[in-house]
Amino acid sequence: MxxxxxxxxxxxxxxxxxxxxxxxxxxxxxxxxxxxxxxxxxxxxxxxxxxxxxxxxxxxxxxxxxxxxxxxxxxxxxxxxxxxxxxxxxxVADNMRNLRLFSRTAHAEAGVSFTRLGRTLTREGRPGFEFAVGIPGSVGGAVRMNAGAFGRDIARVLKKATVVDGEGRVVRFTPEELGFGYRQSALPSDAIVLSVIFNCPPGEIDKEALRLSRSRGETQPLAQKSFGSTFKNPPGGVAAKMIEECGLKGTRRGGAMVSDKHANFIVNVGTKTEANDIEDLIDFIINRVKARFGVELTPEVIIIGDR
Ligand SMILES: Cc1cc2nc3c(=O)[nH]c(=O)nc-3n(C[C@H](O)[C@H](O)[C@H](O)COP(=O)(O)OP(=O)(O)OC[C@H]3O[C@@H](n4cnc5c(N)ncnc54)[C@H](O)[C@@H]3O)c2cc1C
CATH class of the missing domain: 3.30.43.10 (Uridine Diphospho-n-acetylenolpyruvylglucosamine Reductase, domain 2)
Known part of the structure; x- marks a missing residue:
């Protein structure tokens, strides 16, 4: 009470x-x-x-x-x-969706949809953003996660990010200061991205990268609720393949299920699914993969709050 x-x-x-x-x-x-x-x-x-x-x-x-x-x-x-x-x-993402294009750069507020960024720049003949089409996050979230696909990521196209830091000051970070790694950045957890300047000189669009981005639905359960890939790929391995080889497709905990279509996706198939169901399933997968391959998978999904 x-x-x-x-x-x-x-x-x-x-x-x-x-x-x-x-x-x-x-x-x-x-x-x-x-x-x-x-x-x-x-x-x-x-x-x-x-x-x-x-x-x-x-x-x-x-x-x-x-x-x-x-x-x-x-x-x-x-x-x-x-x-x-x-x-x-x-x-941040419901508003702050201003996107402006200049001759060699684009300025995006943090709430701009990453897919919209990819579509707009691709349409305007600015290569390097084909991979963003189909990633359902925001520009701010893409910076935090170093969002990427098909061998490309935001680290390669970012020029500067404006951020409010943990002391309430507005500061600008270069890619080096953001410390990008595989699906992660060194952006402090109390810093919030406000806007980003991207390098995007005109050039040839990579049609194959765009085709791959547009055909995600063939391999991913896009019609179901998910958070994309649950785990990062371990060095030299593919998380989805390992999970599938453990026979875990279709495994359920409450309303959380390992997708039948893509083993690295957990989908919400229930009406009263709890976060606990999802975390239990994540732990179960980690243990099974470790027992079979001796590899400990690391979650890509961000988990916050109290149990
Ligand atoms: C169907 C599906 C497919 C996906 N495919 C891909 C893929 O191919 N590649 C890929 O990389 N990801 C993929 N994802 C995951 C996700 O879309 C990306 O990680 C995306 O960058 C997250 O952005 P978001 O705005 O949704 O962030 P959120 O989920 O809202 O937040 C994720 C993290 O970013 C932080 N964050 C969000 N906004 C800000 C901000 N403005 N400033 C500071 N921190 C912030 C949050 O605090 C949290 O730590 C996929 C997800 C789904 C559902």
Missing amino acids: VTPRGAEGRTRTLDRLERACPGGVRVDEPMAKHTTIGAGGRARYFAIPRSTGEVVGLVRAALELDIDYIGIGRGSNLIVRDGGFSGLVIK
């Missing part, structure tokens, strides 16, 4: 967050609505800022209130545990 003191504290917190983002703050928001897997707990505070200024204001408010915060995009690589996230979730 919430004590009066707790309730008062909550109201004070809400008032302060509302000042930073008027009309854009919710309490106890179900995160299943904001993740492509469609399951998981609630965010105690949840904000949808309309501008870069509001994101910065929310970060500064969270620092002042001493509450945890996290920036999210389209929730396409995210699980929020059933116990929920007790701080503030700042959803």
Whole structure:
């Protein structure tokens, strides 16, 4: 039960967050609505800022209130545990979708859909973004994850990222400072990407890369709720192949199932699927693959919140 003191504290917190983002703050928001897997707990505070200024204001408010915060995009690589996230979730992707093209660069706000970025630049004859078509995240999420496919990734095309850091300052990072690796960056967890400048001089579009991007549906369960690949490929191996060779396609925990179509995808086939079901299935897969191949798979999906 919430004590009066707790309730008062909550109201004070809400008032302060509302000042930073008027009309854009919710309490106890179900995160299943904001993740492509469609399951998981609630965010105690949840904000949808309309501008870069509001994101910065929310970060500064969270620092002042001493509450945890996290920036999210389209929730396409995210699980929020059933116990929920007790701080503030700042959803960058609903607004902040401005994309401008210049002669050799493109400027994208962090909420721009990564697929839209790929489609627009490809249509305009700017190569290097063919792989982005079909990746259902945002530009901000793509920076954090170093999103990529078919041997290409965002690290190769990013010129600068503007970020609000863990002290509420707006700073610019170069690719070197972002420390990109395979499906990861060294962007601190309390930093939120506001916008990105991409290098995109005109050139020849890679038609084969575009064909591969457009034919994802042949190998991936795109009609079902998922977060894409569950695990990173281990050095020298392919996670999907290992999981399939363990005979795990179709394995279920509650409403979470290893896809029949692509063994590295977990799909939500239930109506009351819990984040716990998904995490149990992830642990089960890790143990089975380790027992058979001696390799410990590392999740690519980001898991936050309390059990
Ligand atoms: C069907 C399907 C196919 C996919 N295929 C691919 C693929 O081919 N290649 C690939 O790389 N990924 C793929 N993904 C995974 C996912 O789309 C990418 O990881 C994407 O970059 C995540 O972006 P997002 O906006 O959805 O991030 P979220 O899921 O919202 O968040 C993921 C992480 O990024 C952080 N984050 C989000 N926005 C920001 C921001 N503005 N500033 C700072 N941190 C932020 C979050 O805190 C979290 O840690 C796929 C997912 C699905 C569902």
